[in-house]
Amino acid sequence: MTPRLISGSKKSALQGNFAQTSPKRGKLQQILLTRKCGYTRRLVKSVILATTLLPCALAFVACDDFASPAELSRPQILAIQSEPASVSLGGSTELSLLLADENGPVDGPEVTWSIQSDFGLTALGEIVVQDGVASYVAPETLSEAPALVSLEARLVQGGETLIGLKGILVGGPTLVNPEISAVTLDGTAVGDELLLPAGAEATIAVEMASPLSADATFAWYARPGTIDAYRSSPTTILAPEESGEGWLFVVVRDRGGITYESIRTRVQ
Numbered sequence: 057m058t059p060r061l062i063s064g065s066k067k068s069a070l071q072g073n074f075a076q077t078s079p080k081r082g083k084l085q086q087i088l089l090t091r092k093c094g095y096t097r098r099l100v101k102s103v104i105l106a107t108t109l110l111p112c113a114l115a116f117v118a119c120d121d122f123a124s125p126a127e128l129s130r131p132q133i134l135a136i137q138s139e140p141a142s143v144s145l146g147g148s149t150e151l152s153l154l155l156a157d158e159n160g161p162v163d164g165p166e167v168t169w170s171i172q173s174d175f176g177l178t179a180l181g182e183i184v185v186q187d188g189v190a191s192y193v194a195p196e197t198l199s200e201a202p203a204l205v206s207l208e209a210r211l212v213q214g215g216e217t218l219i220g221l222k223g224i225l226v227g228g229p230t231l232v233n234p235e236i237s238a239v240t241l242d243g244t245a246v247g248d249e250l251l252l253p254a255g256a257e258a259t260i261a262v263e264m265a266s267p268l269s270a271d272a273t274f275a276w277y278a279r280p281g282t283i284d285a286y287r288s289s290p291t292t293i294l295a296p297e298e299s300g301e302g303w304l305f306v307v308v309r310d311r312g313g314i315t316y317e318s319i320r321t322r323v324q
Contacts, residue, residue: 128279131157131213133220134307134316138207141313142231143194143224145201151183151190153209153220154316158279160303161318165211172206172221180205180226194226202228231312234272235265239306239317240290250304250321252281252295261290262306262317272310279303280323295323 134156138149151169155162169190173179180203181194192207202225209220225231238245240261241252252258260283262274274289279302282294289306300323307316 128156128158128277128303131155131162131216131218132277133209133211133218134275134277134305135314136207136209136220136222137233137314137316138192138222138224139233140231141225141233142228143192143226145194145198145227146196148184148191148193149224151192151207151209151222154305154307154318155211155213155218156277156303156305156318157214160320161305162213165213168210170208170210172208174206177204177206183207192224198227202226225312233313234268234308234310234315236262236306236308236315236317237265238263239304239319246319248320250319252293252321252323254295254299254323255297257292257294259290260293260304260306262308264308268308268310272308275307275309277303277305277307278321281321299324 132155133153135154137152137154139152140149143149153165153167155165167190169183169185169192171179171181171183171192180198181192184191184193192205194205205224205226207222207224209222211218239250240246240259240263241250242258245263250260260276274287274291276283276286276289276291276293278293280296280298280300281302281304282296283291285291289308293304302321302323304319304321305316307314
């Protein structure tokens with residue numbers, strides 16, 4: 057999602073897959089970002105079923121005034137991943153994010169991670185950084201399990217402050233990050249570089265190592281190139297009339313897990 061200006065900084069759309077404790081244990085948690093005078097507002101609700109504790113998908117209420125992410129005209133946090141996707145009591149998960157701008161992926165951004173207590177959530181566990189790698193470490197015990205923990209990733213890129221949020225389920229069912237086996241162009245797997253004839257229209261898609269659920273979502277980002285149906289797979293990319301080089305990104309989210317792929321693009 058494209059970051060929007062919020063109180064002098066740019067805040068990305070919620071990048072994590074949020075879950076919620078059983079309705080039997082309390083009312084639905086609602087995560088709100090206020091929108092007014094151009095500010096962005098999103099309502100995210102998630103539920104884990106009381107009897108089965110199934111991992112749940114996000115319900116996003118989209119805003120029509122969001123700029124299309126198909127154009128990487130400014131820095132964006134495209135995805136935040138925790139590996140593994142969920143954490144057992146006392147366990148840990150490694151944190152990473154995909155940051156991109158008009159020149160492609162940004163390597164090694166200096167990220168400040170923190171545990172949030174906003175939105176009615178309790179700040180549980182701790183962030184540990186070792187050799188430049190950040191991890192979330194869950195508490196050994198919980199008064200009620202499972203629990204949802206909200207993490208914030210904050211960084212400065214191009215003079216702008218970007219903020220991304222990631223939800224992590226602690227002490228619940230095991231959630232798994234999906235795995236992309238291939239990105240295809242007109243049905244053929246793409247290697248290290250995606251080649252597009254200038255002005256041509258082609259079909260791009262992702263092939264997964266394991267079947268996705270019906271809740272899976274996709275997000276494509278391209279520069280150069282135009283992807284109107286950027287939340288679909290397969291979808292269509294239109295190459296510009298001029299030759300050039302850039303990047304194609306795809307992000308796949310499914311039931312608490314997330315994965316992404318970055319591919320160099322050349323239009324000729």
